[in-house]
Amino acid sequence: MDGGAEQDPRRSALLPALVAGVLVAAVFAASGFIRGTFPFGSLSRSTNDLGTQYIPFFAHLCDVLHGRAQGDLLFNWQSAFGVGFLADYGVDLGSPLSLLVGLFPRDQIDLAVYVITVLKLSLAAAAMAVLLLKMSPGPRWVAAILGASYGVCGWAIDDGAYVPMWLDGLIALPMFFLVAEWSLRRTNRLLSVLVVAVFWVSNFYTAYMATIAAGLYLIARVLTSDLTWWLRLRGVVRHGIAFVLGIALAGPILLPIFAANDDATPSPSGIFTPSPVDIFLSRLLPLSEGVGRTASLYVGTAALLLALTLPFNKFVPIRTKLVWIVTTAAIALSFRWTPTQEMWHGFDTPNGSQYREAFVLCGVLIVVAWISVAARVPGPLALLGGGALLAVIAVLSDGSPLLTDHAMTVLIASGAVTIAALGTIWVVRRFAAGRRVKWPIAAAFAVVMAVVAVETTWTAVVTDEERAKLLSSSVPPWNQHQTERSEAIQGANAWPQYRADPGTSVTPNDPMLLGGQGAGLYSSLLPYSVNQTLTGLGFGWTGYGRASDDLEHPVTDAIFSIGARMHLEAGGKETITRSQVPPLVTVRRRLGATAASNAFVAQERLLGTQVYEVPEYRGSKSITGGDVKLVGRCTPGTTAFLHQPRVSGAARLTDGEQWHELTASRRPGINTNSEMVRLGTVPASGVVSAEIKFSGSPSGITATGALGCLDEQRLAKAVRMLRLSGATDVEVGGHSISATLPPGTQGYAVIAVPKLPGWKCSAGGGKAQTPRDYGGLVAVQLTGNADRIDCTYTPPGLRRGLALGAVAAAITLGLVLFGRLRRSRR
Known part of the structure; x- marks a missing residue:
């Protein structure tokens, strides 16, 4: 129980890994129970993107797995009138654990995501415990404690818990470190490639960060290794080959993601401003919160204390101390310099949470703690030295607004108990030499584990509570409504x-x-x-x-x-x-220009019929409730609409009872865009008087094209004509659509689906070609007597990705077989 080398290292890692995983699950569940969040109470966990983006994506995946969705893994017919799905799957749902959602009832989708989140946290803790014991033999219960500290580190609870796809990076980090260990030991060549591939498929964004960290880890291990330089060089080469092949093996997912990202709606890059040193350091301490604003670096007082003992631990070689101190400091400083901070995020500063790479430093701190304790539990001088550094951090952090109530009290209590427990172990081992004294040591380790459990649970409760205040928007879990x-x-x-x-x-x-x-x-x-x-x-x-x-x-x-x-x-x-x-597929005799001066004309072009009056109007200051009044003339009885996409506020017809919200904003840049709103029926006078009141600065009013009056009878006639000439039958597959048209149809078949790269269509069984773009929709030219069209969607990059993956698989298999052949000849 008190550590040392074991006869079977792989078997010895199983129990610590299991303990670490179970402890993390218990801490996360206990924090939810105390807070009263789902599934233990009425408070929703679905803060911010968890409720608005990830849970709906998991629900769609569940429907795809059960054959209930309109679409498949390649295409999503349900959203945005039909878009590709493979890239979204790769970004948000690529983890193999996501498939577990298919085991849950559809109305338990929130529970499914919760269980998957807990599993990811536990697996990260278990993977870290295995890594530590792979690095070097040491106290197994310390490995379990450090693994658990990593699984519920500040980043995991503060940033990752409500963005479950990022948690794949939390697991990837220790697994990629393991790949580095295997490379130096020249073992597990095939497993190394598969590990890299799995996590680059699971979430390439955090896998990219973990890959950089694995390179830094490998350099540190090479510099502190006792191997010959030739063997070290071979290890580095094996590591590089494993990552190149693993990333290439993930090509069928990665290349469609990159292609989709190139075509995606751009968002403005964030502006990085390093946080003050006191605030940065305060995130190392318990009960601190600053989601999105600062780096979440908390790993627990016990783990941080052990890491801080490294400079004073006489049992650790001086070269090892220097390499790991420099590595840790370099990573920490890279979070504070704009070029390196951008490097961690693929040279694109995010406009949301700006320290998404913080889990890397959390993992390195855990590794440093293990290096200090693996050979022997630090003695009194090392513990006092680590305690002194911890006190310095506390003093420098004092006054940080991110430290909540009782943070310093918890820090002092946890630190004191941890020092006392580790000191007890040192004393027992020193003065009970030659005798087997298990229970005092076991009790001391149990005390440290209890400290970790209580402190991390308390910190998780405070973190979740403070984050809920900052990110106040949430979606309730699935209910009867x-x-x-x-x-x-x-x-x-x-x-x-x-x-x-x-x-x-x-x-x-x-x-x-x-x-x-x-x-x-x-x-x-x-x-x-x-x-x-x-x-x-x-x-x-x-x-x-x-x-x-x-x-x-x-x-x-x-x-x-x-x-x-x-x-x-x-x-x-x-x-x-x-x-x-009209049906999903309609027919136009010819395709005219679709460029339009305003939204009303754009709608008419796609409809194929003029149904609006777009009047000229004049603006004046309103005196009846709004800030501005726009006045124009339309046919009485038509329906007036207003389109002011860049206005924030509300609009109505003068003397109307209902205000209609306009939702434009600029925080920062153009964050939201207002939709067209229905004002009401044009009165008998024919005067359209629209009032607008601003919620912010009065801006965004367009000089023309803001008002449109819809003739409902013309619209009804246009719909009847499109129904008569449109498809008589439409069939839709997972990523395909076919339509049967009336005999003798000529012109163009227009499909009410966005024209995206990847569509190929044929008419009358002819050769498949790229369809035309008709105002953003798919249009297929009908040649000869074609009375049927067939279209299929293939995600851009998929074919190249499959080819790349096949080449990588062949090379990997060849290397594995070649290695076995060489060994068999020895």
């Missing part, structure tokens, strides 16, 4: 005869969460062309254009074949409205 909404939209669903739109009232990803098909999609990979198409038609968006909102509008409903739509009334009651719309 969600079930009723899902059942309502499924009851109205007749895909692909028409779309049944659930709206975006719960999340921007309601089509995936609740079912149906609509405009809603929140994804960092939302294609820019889709954003431009929808924006041009009057749709709104948030998140710098990465979250498209629904638009309730009769013209866009006709364009996109939305025949059923769900509305939420007061009290959460859902109602379904239905309308006659």
Whole structure:
């Protein structure tokens, strides 16, 4: 129990890994129980992107696995009127653990994500415990304690717990360090490549950070190794080959992600400003919180204390001390210099959390702690030296606004108890030489483990509480209301005869969460062309254009074949409205220009008929409730709409009762865009008087094209004509669509699906070609007597990725067989 070399290192690592994983699960569950968050209470865990993005994506994956989704792993018919899904899968759901969502009932999607999150935290802790014992033999219970400290480090709880895809990087870091160990020992060549491939598929973003860290780890291990320089060089080469082949093996996922990222809606880069030293250091301490603002570096007082004993531990060789002190300091300083901080994020400073790489330093601190304790538990001088450094950090951090109540009390108590327990172990071992004294040592280790459990649980509670205040937006877990909404939209669903739109009232990803098909999609990979198409038609968006909102509008409903739509009334009651719309595939005799001066003209171009009056108007200062009044003239009885995409505030018809929200903002840059709003019926006088009040600075009013008056009768006639000439039958596969057209049809078949790279279409069984772009939609030219079209979507980069992966697999297999052949000849 008190450590030392073991006869079977692999077997010896099993128990510490299990203890570390179980302890982490217990801490995370206990913190949720104390806070009263799901699944232990009524408070939602789904803060920020967890509720609005990741849980809907997990729900869609569950539907794909069970064959309930409209789409497959390559394409998503439900969101943004039809977009690729493979890249989103690779970014958000690539971990093999994500497939566990298929084992849970659909209405337990929040529980599924919670369980997957706990498993990732536990696996990270277990992997770290295994790594430590692989590095060098040492006290197994210390390995378990340090593994647990890593699994619930500040970054894991503060940054990763509500972004579950990042937690794959938390597991990848110790696994990549293991790859470095295998490379130096010239073992597990195939396993090394597979480990790299799995985690680059799971989440390439954090795997990239872990890969850089693994390189630094390897350099440190090479510099402190006793191997000959030739063997060290061979280890470095093996390590590089493992990562090159592993990343190449992940090509079928990575290349589509990179292609999708190139086509995605851009967002402004963040501006990095290093936090003051006192605030930076305070994040090493318990009960500190600063999600997104500072680096979450907390690893527990016990682990930090052990790491700080390294400079004073006489049992650690001086070269090892210097290498690891310099490595740790260099990584910490890299978080504070803009060029290196950008390097950690792929040279693109994020506009959200700016220290997403903090788990790297957490892992290195754990490794340093192990190096100090592995050979022998630090003696009194080392413990006092580490305690003194810890006191210096506490003094420098004093006054940091990120330290919550009782932080210093917990630090002092944990540090004192840990020093006393480790000192007890040192005393027992020193004065009981030659005698087997187990129970005092076991009790001391148990005390340290209890300190870690209590402190990390308390810190997790405080962290979650403070984060919930800072990131106040959250989505409630699946409940009876969600079930009723899902059942309502499924009851109205007749895909692909028409779309049944659930709206975006719960999340921007309601089509995936609740079912149906609509405009809603929140994804960092939302294609820019889709954003431009929808924006041009009057749709709104948030998140710098990465979250498209629904638009309730009769013209866009006709364009996109939305025949059923769900509305939420007061009290959460859902109602379904239905309308006659053209089929998903319509026919145009010719394709005219689709460039438009305003959203009303853009809608008419895609509809193929003029249905609006777009009047000239004059503006003046309002005296009846708004700030500005726009006045124009339209035919009485038509329906007035306002499109002011860059205005933040509200609008109404003069003397109207209801204000309609305009949601544009600039925090920073253009963060949200206002959708087109329905003002009401044009009065008998024909005067359209629209009032606008601003919620911020009065800006964004356009000189022309803000008002449009819709003739409902013209729209109804246009819909009838499109229904008569459109497809008689539409069939949709996972990533394909086919349509049968009336005999003798000529011109172009227009599919109400965004025109994206990857579509190939044929008419009448002819050769598949890239379709035309008609105002952002897919258009297929009908040649001869073609009365059928067939289109298939292939994610850009997939074929090249498959080829790259196949080459990497062949090379890997060849290297493995060659190595076995050489060994067999010896």
